[in-house]
Amino acid sequence: MKFTLNGKVVEEEVAANVTLLEFLRDKFNRTSVKMGCDEGECGTCTVLLNGETVNSCLVLAVQVENQEVTTLEGLGENGELDVIQRAFLENYGAQCGFCTPGMVLATKSLLDRTPIPSEEQIKEALEGNLCRCTGYQQIIESVLKAAEMRTA
Amino acid sequence: MQNQTRPLAPFEYFAPGSLKEALTLLQELGAGVQLLAGGTDMIQQLKDRVVRPEAIVDLRNVEELSIIEIKGDTLHIGATATLNEIKNSPDVQQMAPLVVEASREFGSHMLRNRATVGGNLCNASPCADLAPPLLALDASVLLRGMDAERLVPLTEFFVGAGETVLRPGEMLQRIEVPCRDGRSGYLKLGRRKGFNLSIVSVAAFGATVDGKVEDIKVALGAVAPTPIRSTKAEAELSGNAISEAAIDRAAQMVRQDVQAEADIREATFSHERGSATFRRASSPYRVEISEIMARRVLTGILNGEGAGK
């Protein structure tokens, strides 16, 4: 099966009964894709499918044939952090870090669609991603800052 | 706490490119086949092994199934339209704002990128959130088999928790929503936006003639094995000019309907299927809150607060 992973076309055999979450972790070692609840509630397994957030635990790997998948590893270039990652770092948007890959990807999808989002739009875009550390306020501030940095 | 994914049992996978191909596969593969749309219910069920299909037919490449369009006075919503496609569709916003309102309260943004209306209705959970608004709007479903199709009123589509009138070889092709002038209202009670399966949801649509509400349809989710209409409440709200007193009586009727359903569940223990839904709140609470929510929704319509059309 062929698909695009973080900008590169890749080909790999996969059985039909494997979730995208399992496939990305086990076959491609994309360990930023976290296994949290395994039932679509927590958002730690978020990846972008054609630029939109999905719970990779609720997608079959075979369903991404000929599609574009982005994981956190696909952000940033030459070992440099992406602007969104920097914004999270500088604004205390991460504590334990387990939800952070999902939060960052959901932010990317939002800002690609809506470069200058309102707080309401941020809350909607991130409502599928749980964080047990920050209380969310710092995450929202990080997203606002990231928007600023990207449009500056 | 688990720290490993729950593996799925093996199955064959097909992703046909047209409706005809999908229907052919459905017929040829026979009893062991399951359709897959957004997968947000089904992949869960595969993990839990509550479904054990030999083959899965994925509908994602069947473009005919995802179309949203206005045909005369009827809004057509394709079965595989996602909740976000519905929420953002100018056609649905114009013709059925009640459905848009319910879509906003549905799951999380990320879930709505995958979840489809067809999956929501065909999964037939007691708390399927698009059912009450579509029931209140008098929608029908077009069921399509290899050689025949039939248009079934949504009121006749649900048979029980997880059960519909779909026959082997048939699939839901689209939902047809007749569009009349009117005002609508929707309330959903859940625990947290983004993950909130309904504890109770109430949707109502009041048809208007010359700006005056003539009759109102009221539907509820998560109070019975299937989403229901409260026809007794509707009877209080048709004909005469709709008043606060009529709304009070109608809310009482909703209460009676929800109480009756609770009594049946108590008496027959038939809460086995859909039990997760009914564990989310006690029956007395559901009865109480249904009346309150119905009164609020109906009052909103009477006062002209609901979205137009």
Ligand SMILES: Cc1cc2nc3c(=O)[nH]c(=O)nc-3n(C[C@H](O)[C@H](O)[C@H](O)COP(=O)(O)OP(=O)(O)OC[C@H]3O[C@@H](n4cnc5c(N)ncnc54)[C@H](O)[C@@H]3O)c2cc1C
């Ligand atoms: C975190 C989370 C939150 C959720 N929140 C909500 C919520 O707020 N409200 C709510 O109502 N639900 C909610 N759900 C449940 C679920 O997302 C919805 O019911 C969704 O609409 C199912 O659609 P799907 O496309 O994913 O269906 P699938 O899982 O693909 O399919 C569901 C069932 O329908 C059948 N089916 C699908 N399409 C067709 C068709 N065209 N013809 C015949 N049969 C078909 C399948 O065979 C399967 O049995 C939630 C789920 C999760 C995981």
